[in-house]
Amino acid sequence: MSVTLSKIRALNAVAEAGSYAAAARQLRVSQPAVSRQVRDLETEYAVRLFDRKNGQLKPTPLCTELCDIAERMAEAERNAERLLSRNNTLVNGRLSIGLGNSMPGMALIAAFHKKHPGVEISVETGSFENIISAVITREVDVGVLPDVPGDGRFRRELLIRQSVVAIVHPDHPATEIGHLTCRSLMQAPLIFRTKGSSTQRVVDRAFRSSDLMPTPLLTLDTRDAVYEAVVNGMGIGFMWRNGTGRNDIVQRVPVQEMQRAYEEVAFALTSEKSLLLEAFFMAVKNFRNGKLANPITQV
Structure with missing residues (x-):
């Protein structure tokens, strides 16, 4: 006994x-x-x-x-009972979200919070690879990323479709031309993201499809660092068109080989089911269909 x-x-x-x-x-x-x-x-x-x-x-x-x-x-x-039940209640629940880009994910979170103010939300930001890993290991409940693998591991819900664009300083001649190509970019100082970035995956594919191997001036680990480098006139960077809510001097310029629109989705493990997840995925649908406040212009 x-x-x-x-x-x-x-x-x-x-x-x-x-x-x-x-x-x-x-x-x-x-x-x-x-x-x-x-x-x-x-x-x-x-x-x-x-x-x-x-x-x-x-x-x-x-x-x-x-x-x-x-x-x-x-x-x-x-x-213990309160902790366990918080994952399945809209009154005082808790939801953890992984974001690769601050937008449109942060706009979605703001809309979700407005509808369900009792839910405590924690946000983890990181590279594409880090957020995928966090969802798989259940470090976060749900992720928001572009170009998520369409395999059986994940339940996915489309948020928007968007493409990668070049971001340039307003003094750069590309702002007058209105478009770029991978070959024309070879003549400019380029600012890349580190491996594991969804943006960089698209950029690398585009240059490979043109049989080009650029050497970047800088390789930086965050989108914000790339953005600031462009603001300071150091070169041309790349980002998802709606990857930030900032609206300052940086210009978004389309690149011919990068105009494919990729799906940005909310995703969770297929095996994960809860009232909170259902509410979040419903918020994604409403956001996409314009039923919630949506500052994102779809591409």
Whole structure:
């Protein structure tokens, strides 16, 4: 035998109710079951847990200490239940989201939060590879990325379609031309993303399709770093057309070999099912169809 949760619950119920019968009603079990659990503890550890006074069972000092532990255990159980249920409630639930690009994912999250303000949202940002890995390992509940593999691992819901564009400083001649090609880009200082970026995957494909092997001036690990390098006139970078909500001096210029529109989707493991996920995927549909506030112009 050992000290089990059921025995501690029985002990605490008897201490509160003052009798085995009342404790049994409180726990919704039989009176013999309650008395047996208390007596098992007394027999195994050779202790006295209750004294009978005026027809009532009164806890001994030792029992009172055990009841304090029982209360802490009960609170831990309640906390565990709250934690587990938070993944399946829209009242005070918790949803973790992985974003490769700040937009359109952040606009979607804002729309979801407006509809379900009781849900606590945590956001993890990172490269394409990092977000895919986070969804697979369940570090996040759902991801938002472009060009997600269409295999059986993931449930996917289309958010928008968009292409990769070049981003250039307004003083660059490309802003007057209005378009670029991979061959013309070979003459410019280029700013690339590190491997693992969905943007860089598209850029690499485009140059390979033209039998070109550019050497970038800079290789940076975040979209924001690329953006700032372009703002400071260091060269031409690349990003998803709707990859940021910033609207400053940087110009978006289409590249002939990069005009294919890729699907940006919300995705989760096929095996993952919850009320929160269903609500999030419904928000994606509504966002795409313009039923929620949507500042993104689809490509």
